[in-house]
Amino acid sequence: MREWLRSAIYKGRIMPTENEAEQQRADNRKRCAELGGRIAPTAQVSSAVSFDDPIDIGDGAVVYAPAFIGGFTYVNVGAVVFPHVRIGKFCSIGRNVQIGAARHPVEFLSSHPFQFSPALFNRVQGYPALQTEKWRFHEPTTVGNDVWLGTNCVIVAGVKIGDGAVVGAGAVVTKDVAPYEIVGGVPARRIRLRFDEDKVSRLLKTRWWDLPLDSLKNIPFGNIDQAITSIEAIRSSKENA
CATH class of the missing domain: 2.160.10.10 (Hexapeptide repeat proteins)
Structure with missing residues (x-):
């Protein structure tokens, strides 16, 4: 499998x-x-x-x-x-x-997963007994x-x-x-x-990716200042509705 x-x-x-x-x-x-x-x-x-x-x-x-x-x-x-x-x-x-x-663990004896993972070579006699450590890939x-x-x-x-x-x-x-x-x-x-830190802060607050697609119509995507202002207005109107 x-x-x-x-x-x-x-x-x-x-x-x-x-x-x-x-x-x-x-x-x-x-x-x-x-x-x-x-x-x-x-x-x-x-x-x-x-x-x-x-x-x-x-x-x-x-x-x-x-x-x-x-x-x-x-x-x-x-x-x-x-x-x-x-x-x-x-x-x-x-x-x-x-x-x-x-x-992979670089602090262990080996970086190989024989020390902690049963995913490989588990049908080889003696191999599973070596898996005494804990590690998460x-x-x-x-x-x-x-x-x-x-x-x-x-x-x-x-x-x-x-x-x-x-x-x-x-x-x-x-x-x-x-x-x-x-x-x-x-x-x-x-x-x-x-973008500058102010624009980044404003963009994160808008969470524009959570808006319905219809809300993004007519946004001037190529002008970041106008785009942010437009999305902030959309968010404000939804909050005040």
């Missing part, structure tokens, strides 16, 4: 049968299409992955469970979303991105809303990427990224903010 099914829980069992899992994946594809999204035929999306709004999962992408993907987010060709990842709305996930990549990883992850970047497990952030192509992110921060390099370092 494929490794990416191991986390699925179905009808009270630890793992579904292959037929049950395939049916659930087919149901997810159908539901996604009905919402206006797409899960490509060659994408491997665990039956236990959650989404509430349309998403787009490209060819060859892999999404392990448990994971949540917010509305209007797309995961490009070849990207991998590892377990315990939550991705917000309106995110752009580039080709071959890895989110929640495993951390995939700590919870969070990607906020309106985040752009450039081609081939790696987000290490346990990291939090703030709303509006940008990660440059090929970067390796080992630490949290602040909202609207642009980072790049190996390891990733701050380049600059997308």
Whole structure:
């Protein structure tokens, strides 16, 4: 059975049968299409992955469970979303991105998982008895809303990427990224903010990604000052209604 099914829980069992899992994946594809999204035929999306709004999962992408993907987010060709990842709305996930990549222990005798994980070589006599330590490969990883992850970047497990952030192509992110921060390099370092601190503060308060699509009509997206002012007015009118 494929490794990416191991986390699925179905009808009270630890793992579904292959037929049950395939049916659930087919149901997810159908539901996604009905919402206006797409899960490509060659994408491997665990039956236990959650989404509430349309998403787009490209060819060859892999999404392990448990994971949540917010509305209007797309995961490009070849990207991998590892377990315990939550991705917000309106995110752009580039080709071959890895989110929640495993951390290995470098303080142990070995960085190899024989010391703590039964996932590999468990049928080899004497191997399971060596698993005496505790380690978690995939700590919870969070990607906020309106985040752009450039081609081939790696987000290490346990990291939090703030709303509006940008990660440059090929970067390796080992630490949290602040909202609207642009980072790049190996390891990733701050380049600059997308906007000045006042605009960032105002944008975060608007939470525009939570507004109905109809509310975003006629917003001058290309002029950030006018866009923020327009969205603030929309928010104010809703609060006073």
